[in-house]
Amino acid sequence: MNxxxxxxxxxxxxxxxxxxxxxxTYDAKVSEDASFLEMLxxxxxxxxxxxxxxxxxxxxxxxxxxxxxxxxxxxxxxxxNKGQATCQLHMRTFKNGDHITVEPFRATSFPIIKDLAVSRxxxxxxxxxxxxxSVGTGSAPDANLVPVPKEAAEMAFDAAACIGCGAxxxxxxxxAAQLFTAAKIQHLNLLPQGQPERWSRTENxxxxxxxxFGTCTNHGECHEACPKExxxxxxxxxxxxxxxxxxxxxxxxxxx
Amino acid sequence: MTMTxxxxxxTSPALDSKVxxxxxxxxxxxxxxxxxxxxxxxKRKFTVIVVGTGLAGSSAAATLGELGYNxxxxxxHDSPRRAHSIAAQGGINGAKNYQNDGDSVYRLFYDTVKGGxxxxxxxxxxxxxxVSTNIIDQATAQGVxxxxxxxxxxxxxxxxxxxVSRTFYARGQTGQQLLIGAYSALNRQIEAGSVEMYNxxxxxxxxxxxxxxxxxxxxxxxxxxxxxxxxxxxxxATGGYGNVYYLxxxxxxxxxxxxxxxxxxxxxxxxxxxxxxxxTCIPASDDHQSKLTLMSESLxxxxxxxxxxxxDDDRLAAxxxxxxxxxxxxxxxxxxxNLVPRDVASRNAKTxxxxxxxxxxxxxGVFLDFEDAISRYGKEEIxxxxxxxxxxxxxxxxxxPYNRPMRIYPATHYTMGGLWVDYQLMTTIPGTYAIGEANFxxxxxxxxxxxxxxxxxxxxxxVLPYTVGDYLADKLGDxxxxxxxxxxxxxxxxxxxxxxxWLSVKGTKSPEYYHRELGKIxxxxxxxxxxxxxxxxxxxxxxxxxxxxxxxxxxxxxxxxMNVELEKVGRVADFFELATLKAxxxxxxxxxxxxxxxxxxxxxxxxxxxxxxxxxHVSAWEWNGQDTSQTLHKEQLEFDYVALTQRSYx
Numbered sequence: 001m002n003x004x005x006x007x008x009x010x011x012x013x014x015x016x017x018x019x020x021x022x023x024x025t026y027d028a029k030v031s032e033d034a035s036f037l038e039m040l041x042x043x044x045x046x047x048x049x050x051x052x053x054x055x056x057x058x059x060x061x062x063x064x065x066x067x068x069x070x071x072x073x074x075x076x077x078x079x080x081n082k083g084q085a086t087c088q089l090h091m092r093t094f095k096n097g098d099h100i101t102v103e104p105f106r107a108t109s110f111p112i113i114k115d116l117a118v119s120r121x122x123x124x125x126x127x128x129x130x131x132x133x134s135v136g137t138g139s140a141p142d143a144n145l146v147p148v149p150k151e152a153a154e155m156a157f158d159a160a161a162c163i164g165c166g167a168x169x170x171x172x173x174x175x176a177a178q179l180f181t182a183a184k185i186q187h188l189n190l191l192p193q194g195q196p197e198r199w200s201r202t203e204n205x206x207x208x209x210x211x212x213f214g215t216c217t218n219h220g221e222c223h224e225a226c227p228k229e230x231x232x233x234x235x236x237x238x239x240x241x242x243x244x245x246x247x248x249x250x251x252x253x254x255x256x
Numbered sequence: 257m258t259m260t261x262x263x264x265x266x267t268s269p270a271l272d273s274k275v276x277x278x279x280x281x282x283x284x285x286x287x288x289x290x291x292x293x294x295x296x297x298x299k300r301k302f303t304v305i306v307v308g309t310g311l312a313g314s315s316a317a318a319t320l321g322e323l324g325y326n327x328x329x330x331x332x333h334d335s336p337r338r339a340h341s342i343a344a345q346g347g348i349n350g351a352k353n354y355q356n357d358g359d360s361v362y363r364l365f366y367d368t369v370k371g372g373x374x375x376x377x378x379x380x381x382x383x384x385x386x387v388s389t390n391i392i393d394q395a396t397a398q399g400v401x402x403x404x405x406x407x408x409x410x411x412x413x414x415x416x417x418x419x420v421s422r423t424f425y426a427r428g429q430t431g432q433q434l435l436i437g438a439y440s441a442l443n444r445q446i447e448a449g450s451v452e453m454y455n456x457x458x459x460x461x462x463x464x465x466x467x468x469x470x471x472x473x474x475x476x477x478x479x480x481x482x483x484x485x486x487x488x489x490x491x492x493a494t495g496g497y498g499n500v501y502y503l504x505x506x507x508x509x510x511x512x513x514x515x516x517x518x519x520x521x522x523x524x525x526x527x528x529x530x531x532x533x534x535x536t537c538i539p540a541s542d543d544h545q546s547k548l549t550l551m552s553e554s555l556x557x558x559x560x561x562x563x564x565x566x567x568d569d570d571r572l573a574a575x576x577x578x579x580x581x582x583x584x585x586x587x588x589x590x591x592x593x594n595l596v597p598r599d600v601a602s603r604n605a606k607t608x609x610x611x612x613x614x615x616x617x618x619x620x621g622v623f624l625d626f627e628d629a630i631s632r633y634g635k636e637e638i639x640x641x642x643x644x645x646x647x648x649x650x651x652x653x654x655x656x657p658y659n660r661p662m663r664i665y666p667a668t669h670y671t672m673g674g675l676w677v678d679y680q681l682m683t684t685i686p687g688t689y690a691i692g693e694a695n696f697x698x699x700x701x702x703x704x705x706x707x708x709x710x711x712x713x714x715x716x717x718x719v720l721p722y723t724v725g726d727y728l729a730d731k732l733g734d735x736x737x738x739x740x741x742x743x744x745x746x747x748x749x750x751x752x753x754x755x756x757x758w759l760s761v762k763g764t765k766s767p768e769y770y771h772r773e774l775g776k777i778x779x780x781x782x783x784x785x786x787x788x789x790x791x792x793x794x795x796x797x798x799x800x801x802x803x804x805x806x807x808x809x810x811x812x813x814x815x816x817x818m819n820v821e822l823e824k825v826g827r828v829a830d831f832f833e834l835a836t837l838k839a840x841x842x843x844x845x846x847x848x849x850x851x852x853x854x855x856x857x858x859x860x861x862x863x864x865x866x867x868x869x870x871x872x873h874v875s876a877w878e879w880n881g882q883d884t885s886q887t888l889h890k891e892q893l894e895f896d897y898v899a900l901t902q903r904s905y906x
Contacts, residue, residue: 032654034541051812053812060338060507061342062547088651119334120334121334124336128446132398135397138394143402147409150404153408157426161429188399
């Protein structure tokens, strides 16, 4: 209980989007029960005490659901543990004397803002291009009017569990956003409510994705890094829907 | 026992609730008909600002955009999807009666008023219950993957404070799924051009001219630039103030700043002493703990809560024989046992920990033990019921709850108080509205489970979009006040001066340090149990610490790039002012109700004792300037439909 461990951190510091960055080394002494981000909080408290600039990093809910936190920890998005966001990583995963490298998520479409903070606005652009069902407030029918097979609802949920953190992009050697985009598309495409816009949604979101991100070459690193363990199957479904969308006569949109 | 009211009760003339007359079940329908309308082609002539993009803000901005208003939405997050609504686990209530178990709008209304310990406004609560069914329809149509039965119909579960199953849920992440729904509706309007989205922008002031709202001042969190934005109306959907405790289940950046700045511009702040403390959270592990994590209180269905009978007992749970354990909830409340309401469970945990019978390395928790449940149902069944919660606990604490009891302790979770609003959700500043957790209106002194998501979406989808039109209709032909107007220029300069001031203090301690110290005072004196001495102590300690903070805070960095320290310092400053008001409000309310327990006001059995004769009112505080304390205004509450009773769980 409350064992303390000593660590050496190599942290990426970059003063602004257009500045060049460098690694800086810090010592940290922290309880094994602390979370990784609390460890960084502690380092920052020390830096402020020494009148040095604290490390800029982002986090919010610290429960693994908001998708704000990021970080490449020893080269792995969200660190070594599977199915966890950085905020859920605890220091007992490490041992006394460890060296830990901490870098921002790196991708051309995730420009660095400062130190470890990056912009993931490109993910919002994909969502805005079609990640919705067009139903205005007030025009919804009774919720039980359209039965949804439990299996379909469950599978849609598996896709909808994506927290939009961008780890899939950061982990991908091509900085591709297929897993994110597929999760968002398939969440809606798998539901009866999502059928009317299925083909236009798929086309628009994939095309927008390709404006920002690289090409998928089936490495599967995205799935390994995903804190919600989103399945690669969704990428296959997305590709299927994209091909269908492209070959369908658009005037018959909505028909199978 | 029903209290008879004999005193003369009057509402402050400053507080016109605008509750319509007539029967409660047709009130909203009639009011919708009597409100003024803005015709479709005129709507685009009005600009409405929405601050905050959680459930309330996203749904309001999307709906206003659909209606044709010119909407500007602001969030300090990098994306609207990150707002803290996302972390809600349990579910959302809706009076659908799909389970055929006797639910109705009236029953949901009744349960909510009673659950709020008779300190909410009946008319608002009825409307909330009424539109709850529309929310479920809307969310389902948007593709929210609620849990379903094998026939494809929606599933429900029951939740605390209700005897029917009316809670819709999406595994343990109903908040995220509902927020993704509202965010997708918002995205559709952003794509359509009716909503202009401003990410990473923090609202730092509401601008008022000739007594009416004319816009807001924001600070760009990436460049430090201070900007003005004009509008005909401003909607604050900026959440609650739970982080005044420092340690809470709120997200790191949750803060009271937007609401507080509006308060300083004339919006009355109501019932700041009402805070909900959730009983089943994981206790802090050391002084550097940054936040607390909540676990669903469904755990109390099978877990038994106990502490050692002996003080300062350092033995492991397994080494403490049955006869030396105190199952204090089962002992004190034989009828409800471990399933007493949130406030009762929380207060009792505090009592035993304060006595010195707490468990864990810091002696700051109580045991939640599944040994009996595991031997009765088997480990597999318990894993099926609570597996994800057990995993979460093991991940955070490093302890295996299948083999040793969990340790839990209550934590601040939700704030029922907030900006005072009338029936139309308008604050006391004409043209400024408050929705969702940011307002005070629907939960009284205690919120029932699965009702926060319901209220945020009710306000945003189905109430505000109507009521804002009633205000705007009279403004047809009025242009927005240009941002070159002196009111904007002065407000902008004040923010720039404030920022420069913080950077120039150059003290020795971080904003985080002062936030943590403030949190300790608030936790100790305005936490689960409050008394006169403690509150008076808080009222001397908070201003003293605040003074030190202003003289000695160290804000690193500059004002031209991302600066988390600079963001934080202004929020901590506002928490200081709120904390003082919270203590005053708690001191003034010499009764116990819901989440507000005054030690002086309890029954012989030690239960919360309301004083309906003297305190059946909303306390709304008016800002009088930096150096003068706020004035208290009272809105008397009338209960025409739900009879006042004293709760008992013996």
